[in-house]
Amino acid sequence: MLNTRMPNAKRIFSLAYEPRVNVGFQRVTARRPCPVCGRKKWCQVTRDGRLAHCMWEARGSVKRAKDDGYIHILVHDNSLESTLSYYPTTLNNHHSPGSELAPLEIKDSVYSKLLELSPAWKYERELVTGERGLFARGFGAEEISRFGAFPPRVAERDALALVINELLSDEHPVYAGQKHGAAILGVPGFWEGPGGHPRLGRASDYKRPALLIPYRDRQGLIQACQLRFSGARGKSIYTWLSTSEDNLEKEPRGTSSGSPIHFALRGGKCLPELPVVVTEGALKAEAFVTLRPACRAIATAGVAVAHRALIEAMRGEEVAIAFDSDHRQNAQVCRQLGKLIAEREQDARLAGLETNTRVVVWDGAKGVDEAVLQNLSLRVISISEWRETLEGNSLEEVKEVWAGFSYPSVPE
The missing domain is CATH 3.90.980 (DNA primase DNAg catalytic core, N-terminal domain)
Incomplete structure (x- = not known):
């Protein structure tokens, strides 16, 4: 089972400096590509799997790196905000101090x-x-x-x-x-x-x-x-x-927003007996509940970020995950979805709760909001049924991440 506890930030970044490889980070490989963009070169991931330094994808990042890459939080933890300040090799930390985050x-x-x-x-x-x-x-x-x-x-x-x-x-x-x-x-x-x-x-x-x-x-x-x-x-x-x-040198006394999740609700119109729909991006979540006001939606800025916040928000809820329709062709998105499923199951076991997690699939449109707008048929399938739709690298990535969590037999 993976160790999901956050190691001491100073300890992570006090490791010996490797030439051209940033402290605490290791290069991606063909076997372990970047969890953000899926590429097999140039990007890096921390050894504990909590941060990614992606050279290509800015969307969902929390920092711009000195070498024009982007820092992504893969596992959301409040302590990561301070962790980033211990990363001196890729990020330019010689700046004016920022402001404390407002209430x-x-x-x-x-x-x-x-x-x-x-x-x-x-x-x-x-x-x-x-x-x-x-x-x-x-x-x-x-x-x-x-x-x-x-x-x-x-x-x-x-x-x-x-x-x-x-x-x-x-x-x-x-x-x-x-x-x-x-x-x-x-x-x-x-x-x-x-x-x-x-x-x-x-x-x-x-x-x-x-x-x-x-x-x-x-x-x-x-x-x-x-x-x-x-x-x-x-x-x-x-x-x-x-x-x-x-x-901060260019924008003194500014501060970072972090990468929070978004709750899309329509007040008295939503029906709590319906599952919570989890998707990518607040705009997509808002569009979905506008078209389906009886539903509730939670959005993350990207498939690889804020898993811990998502799991806490989903605790005790029936959940339907509706990532973009092309996710089954993207091995790294499948990996992150599989990881979220395993983390949610692990959290439920520790809390003594039951989970009911399903996946929403459809044909045609990319996002779930577009699918609803085009009146396409949405199919809500079990985790085992979703797994059966995967093949090749997508299936291998899911199997690998589930093995790392000692994931039990797949729940229906």
């Missing part, structure tokens, strides 16, 4: 004001009515207010930061009075500019506006936000509204 109540207040002052409707064609806008994802006009617009121009974002900081100071005068500098510092995405003025986002213009996607906790409070930029050839680029530790 959840403050983050929710700030992000709620940002959504109100800069709604998605502000860039209607790009974010709402266009070919890749919210309407095309199945959202109605009444749902658009759940999202915001991230302005491309520095001047617009700086003005927003100033206004929100003043509103926050008026709303929470005691909290603001205890701060050294702007009250808004400590909320990921905001940092201190010249003269102590608060700023939002990077210090240069973007090419186009981004969709602002809130990540909410079970009570609906906003923990963090993601940005979705429309990229070339119909692809979207997702990134956290956050300041990575290695970027």
Whole structure:
């Protein structure tokens, strides 16, 4: 059985330095490819399997590495936030200190004001009515207010930061009075500019506006936000509204958002007897419950991140995992799904609970929200039935990770 306890961070990163191989990390191989991008060269994974340094995939990462790679948390643990600061070889840690992360109540207040002052409707064609806008994802006009617009121009974002900081100071005068500098510092995405003025986002213009996607906790409070930029050839680029530790020289007194999970609920409309649907990305989860308001959904930023937070959120629930339809052709996604299943089963055994975990599959559309929008047939199958659909490298990866967990006979 795998040891899932977090080793002492200092001990991990005090290992002898290997030339061209970062402390605490080992190169991926053909046998053990990168769990994030699936490539067999260049990327690295920590020896305990908790962090990945992927050279290709930015989506879902929590840090930008000095050599242009990206740091991903594979097993979410609060102690990992401090662990990253002990990683001196790949990350540039010679920077100004960041701000302490603001309390959840403050983050929710700030992000709620940002959504109100800069709604998605502000860039209607790009974010709402266009070919890749919210309407095309199945959202109605009444749902658009759940999202915001991230302005491309520095001047617009700086003005927003100033206004929100003043509103926050008026709303929470005691909290603001205890701060050294702007009250808004400590909320990921905001940092201190010249003269102590608060700023939002990077210090240069973007090419186009981004969709602002809130990540909410079970009570609906906003923990963090993601940005979705429309990229070339119909692809979207997702990134956290956050300041990575290695970027604090450019964004002093900023802070990281981490990689929280998102709860998509529709209040009194949801039926608790239905299984919780687990999928990738808050936008996808929100689109799904918009189209199926009786359902509840939980989203992770990527298939390899925040497993521990997911397991805690799923504890005692009937769960249907709905990762993208092409996952069975991607051996590394299958590995992460198999790992999540085994971790959930292990957690249930330790807690003396029963689990009911199933997998949602369909033909055609990539995401579960697209499948529902296109009225495709969704099939909810057992773990053993899902395993029977796998072959080749995908099957081998699942068998290997289950063996590592001493996974018992597959439950129906």
